[in-house]
Amino acid sequence: MKVKKKKLNVKHPQNQLSNMKFYSRKLIKPENLNARNTLFGGALLRWIDEEAGIYAMTKLDSKNVVTKYISEINFINSAEQGDVIEIGLGFKKVGRTSISFSCEVRNVFTKQTIIKIENIVFVLVDEDGKSKAHGKKMDDFIKLKS
Numbered sequence: 001m002k003v004k005k006k007k008l009n010v011k012h013p014q015n016q017l018s019n020m021k022f023y024s025r026k027l028i029k030p031e032n033l034n035a036r037n038t039l040f041g042g043a044l045l046r047w048i049d050e051e052a053g054i055y056a057m058t059k060l061d062s063k064n065v066v067t068k069y070i071s072e073i074n075f076i077n078s079a080e081q082g083d084v085i086e087i088g089l090g091f092k093k094v095g096r097t098s099i100s101f102s103c104e105v106r107n108v109f110t111k112q113t114i115i116k117i118e119n120i121v122f123v124l125v126d127e128d129g130k131s132k133a134h135g136k137k138m139d140d141f142i143k144l145k146s
């Protein structure tokens with residue numbers, strides 16, 4: 001008997017939540033602060049771009065991955081020196097040449113959300129910097145519960 005494969009509805013909030021994994025942690029240090037002595041937004045975006053880029057590289061098995069698009073960024077709460085934050089990433093879409101994630105950064109101890117980004121898109125490129133098919137599918141990354 002042929003078993004029909006279930007298609008994952010990645011837009012469903014339940015799937016987005018179960019899909020979000022918190023990988024790296026950062027300690028907020030003096031060099032990460034703005035003039036008000038709270039976390040500098042640019043430092044946070046740099047960490048997110050790096051973390052999501054590494055994630056895209058590992059999922060697409062290549063270092064030739066570039067950031068294509070970052071959607072609206074919502075800075076929800078601030079963080080202070082000495083706080084520890086964690087960066088969460090969830091699969092949003094796996095396209096032909098691209099892979100997209102959603103991102104949430106939160107305070108490790110209070111679990112308060114610091115930032116949310118709906119869509120970060122990375123594209124696999126060839127030696128000439130042109131987009132290139134990666135041959136992956138969402139099912140390669142997310143195992144569905146039967």
Ligand SMILES: CC(C)(COP(=O)(O)OP(=O)(O)OC[C@H]1O[C@@H](n2cnc3c(N)ncnc32)[C@H](O)[C@@H]1OP(=O)(O)O)[C@@H](O)C(=O)NCCC(=O)NCCS
Pocket residue numbers: 066067068069094095096097098099121123125129130131
């Ligand atoms: C990445 C780059 C090669 C893509 O070139 P392109 O001609 O726009 O490529 P395409 O139109 O073929 O799009 C490539 C993928 O990006 C997606 N994409 C393009 N524009 C997008 C946008 N505004 N939002 C979301 N996804 C987008 C496309 O849907 C496509 O995905 P798919 O193949 O999975 O469907 C090119 O834009 C580039 O070199 N950008 C600079 C990247 C860079 O240097 N980043 C570091 C920060 S400066």
